[in-house]
Amino acid sequence: MADIMSATGPDEQGFFGKYGGKFLPPQLEAPFAEIIEAYYRIANDAAFIDELRSIRKHFQGRPTPVYHARKLSLANGGAHIYLKREDLNHTGAHKINHCMGEGLLAKYMGKRRVIAETGAGQHGVALATAAAYFGLECEIHMGEVDIAKQAPNVSRMRLLGAKVVPVTHGLKTLKEAVDSAFEAYLADYQNSIYCIGSVVGPHPFPMMVRDFQKVVGIEAREQFREMTGNLPDAVCACVGGGSNAMGIFHGFLQDPTALFGVEPLGRGPKTGDHAATMSYGREGIIHGFKCYLLQNEDGSPAPVYSCASGLDYPGVGPEHCHFKDTGRVQYVTCSDDECRDAFFKLCRLEGIIPAIESSHAVAFALAKAREMKHGAILVNLSGRGDKDLDYVIENWGVGEG
Numbered sequence: 285m286a287d288i289m290s291a292t293g294p295d296e297q298g299f300f301g302k303y304g305g306k307f308l309p310p311q312l313e314a315p316f317a318e319i320i321e322a323y324y325r326i327a328n329d330a331a332f333i334d335e336l337r338s339i340r341k342h343f344q345g346r347p348t349p350v351y352h353a354r355k356l357s358l359a360n361g362g363a364h365i366y367l368k369r370e371d372l373n374h375t376g377a378h379k380i381n382h383c384m385g386e387g388l389l390a391k392y393m394g395k396r397r398v399i400a401e402t403g404a405g406q407h408g409v410a411l412a413t414a415a416a417y418f419g420l421e422c423e424i425h426m427g428e429v430d431i432a433k434q435a436p437n438v439s440r441m442r443l444l445g446a447k448v449v450p451v452t453h454g455l456k457t458l459k460e461a462v463d464s465a466f467e468a469y470l471a472d473y474q475n476s477i478y479c480i481g482s483v484v485g486p487h488p489f490p491m492m493v494r495d496f497q498k499v500v501g502i503e504a505r506e507q508f509r510e511m512t513g514n515l516p517d518a519v520c521a522c523v524g525g526g527s528n529a530m531g532i533f534h535g536f537l538q539d540p541t542a543l544f545g546v547e548p549l550g551r552g553p554k555t556g557d558h559a560a561t562m563s564y565g566r567e568g569i570i571h572g573f574k575c576y577l578l579q580n581e582d583g584s585p586a587p588v589y590s591c592a593s594g595l596d597y598p599g600v601g602p603e604h605c606h607f608k609d610t611g612r613v614q615y616v617t618c619s620d621d622e623c624r625d626a627f628f629k630l631c632r633l634e635g636i637i638p639a640i641e642s643s644h645a646v647a648f649a650l651a652k653a654r655e656m657k658h659g660a661i662l663v664n665l666s667g668r669g670d671k672d673l674d675y676v677i678e679n680w681g682v683g684e685g
């Protein structure tokens with residue numbers, strides 16, 4: 285936490301190499317400037333850092349353990365697989381790491397309301413949790429189509445006291461929800477702060493969300509060294525917007541450890557039903573920042589698909605794009621079928637039901653471990669699978685044997 289503002293970028297305009305920045309309508313310039321100024325000031329404040337540290341320990345359940353998945357490793361052959369158990373966070377995933385940070389920032393800025401959009405509802409639930417904790421009002425914009433698909437998360441948000449605003453225009457999904465949330469923020473930015481759900485969006489969010497997620501990598505490196513006396517040979521994580529991956533990668537950037545970001549290949553590249561932004565996207569602008577983007581001929585974001593609803597985003601965090609270009613991180617893919625296989629293996633061999641998102645990273649680790657033959661690979665297990673049970677039972681059944 286002391287190095288929360290360590291010098292790993294972005295530059296003053298919010299660029300990581302060519303990517304990132306702040307492409308905003310003029311009316312939003314002033315509200316975002318206020319957030320940037322406040323973040324630089326407050327994030328270095330000892331009281332802020334102490335309070336966040338205390339929240340992580342007493343409310344969230346940090347540190348989360350690193351676990352040696354011995355049976356899975358032996359059944360698989362090759363390198364040993366270790367899991368950073370972000371699934372054991374309060375609310376079941378890593379998103380609470382940045383939502384508690386964003387909520388605390390809102391409190392220090394004297395705001396009384398947080399506003400966000402949500403797609404599958406995971407960000408909405410994590411933010412509603414933070415808002416309840418801090419006594420803030422919470423307004424979540426969500427497409428009508430998503431509201432119908434994600435009823436349990438809508439109920440959770442409402443139980444936590446959030447107001448869920450249905451978005452009824454256009455395709456009634458995430459893109460329209462983003463526009464609607466921006467509008468609500470613009471209308472009330474004196475009292476409100478906008479809270480994004482990953483390392484995406486206009487500056488300062490990719491930096492801020494990353495800084496709040498860095499705790500994952502810092503803990504994991506220390507824990508892994510304590511367990512084994514060494515560093516892992518490889519670290520991998522699934523990449524939707526890229527926040528859980530960025531969190532764990534930042535613990536190992538200065539090490540010889542190989543880093544792998546795993547993107548969802550869905551039904552395969554030929555079908556177009558995937559969300560492998562790094563492999564098949566090209567430079568473009570979405571939601572106020574520049575990144576690799578899956579896009580139509582006219583530059584608009586292309587429709588994307590993954591069995592993991594938390595991974596189906598056509599853009600990706602700008603710092604990831606920069607790491608791809610510099611070569612520090614390799615970006616690879618995992619199909620729905622490989623993901624399903626890894627999901628069942630972790631259930632049966634280790635007694636852990638992972639999120640479908642996280643199962644993408646596990647699937648890559650299994651293949652990589654066999655290829656490596658020796659050594660160790662550390663997986664960021666970003667979340668647990670409780671939220672996915674309906675999907676799993678309906679589409680995959682309970683697995684054979």
Ligand SMILES: *Cc1c(COP(=O)(O)O)cnc(C)c1O
Nearest residue numbers: 482524525526527528594641667
């Ligand atoms: C939202 C989510 C993700 C994807 O988000 P990132 O910002 O890429 O980390 C991954 N895993 C789980 C469990 C999620 O809920």
